[in-house]
Amino acid sequence: MKVVAFERNLQGTGASRRLRNSGKTPGIVYGADKDTQLVELDHNALWHALKKEVFHSSILDLEVGGKAQQVLLRDVQYHPFKQMVLHVDFQRVDSKKKLHTKVPLHFLNQETNPAVKLSGAVISHVINELEVECLPGDLPEFIEVDLANIEAGQTMHAKDITLPKGVELVAHLEAENPVLASATIPAAVVSDASAGGAAAGEGETPAA
Template sequence: MKIELSAASRKAQGTGASRRLRKSGRVPGIVYGGGEPVLIDLDHNNLYHLLRKEAFHASIMTLDVDGKKEPVLLRDFHMHPFRQQVQHIDFQRVEASKKIHMKVPLHFINADIAPGVKQGKGIVSHVLNELDVACLPADLPEFIEVDLSNLMLNHSIHVSDLKLPQGVEAAGMHAGEAVVATIQVPRGAAEAAAAAEPAA
């Protein structure tokens, strides 16, 4: 998914200036990394709708600041405590030759045909819903698929079992044997079965 958004550079700083921007339908933000930080502001409605898209949180996007385009990543944003209002947003510039660390969403497939569900009457538990990865910007996937088609009852899929795209590696605490998903019998059903055994 190709995402491009426009921003304007701003000079005014401080709480008062930010409050005025928000009242006018703009969101204050900053772009940093790979050069001087630049203060920016963006259209609130457009930004709010983009933030609701999964790809916006794990994609390299093009940011146009006063006509100058550069690739960036979303790094942070703050919402109003109870209004549907974006308060502030941070972007980081991306260099093609430098590895980036990102959280990428996991998409679970084939849960309905997993033996642990179909035959074992188990329920899939998603331990992780996103994965920390390291890769070059060009290799960043929008999501990673987790195929549950062979998962048995009381078994788990680990990060090391995932088929990661070429050039992408698991990073941080999610590397190695971290559990991604498991299939188990619901607690109530397991207790009922255990209670029925002596009677049988």
């Protein structure tokens, strides 16, 4: 995904305020053993880009002054009540160095899961992204989580899914193995099933 930015020379609260008043958003680009670069971006274009999942989880081609560099979006500061982006941070990536970043999870086959269709189970998504490490060229836009076979009462953990080639969980998640999703039978469904069973029992004729 390509992003166009422009160099800015002025910094400070006053300069940033003037930028925002003119429809621009200040930002910085840092990392890869290079000097921090001050940039500005068109606010409306940035606002719409931030609504796309891919903008948050993919390597971006950031063009500044006609020169492109690969970056990750690292931080966004929003106005507390206005629809306004106050500041953005981009981190340069080195194609030869592993990076740590969060990747969104896409949950699949929940509607066709037998526990959902036949037993009234409800599948809850406990977390919606995973922090992974990989080389920039291996970074996936998202990670698929197949919920086709999770049964009622079961949970699915991070280590239960197959990660794309070259992608690993960061160390603390490897140790914690957090829950990604869980399948439960709602109390109302259990209660209805019990009541139905009791009613069926009452209708039976005692053996002579």
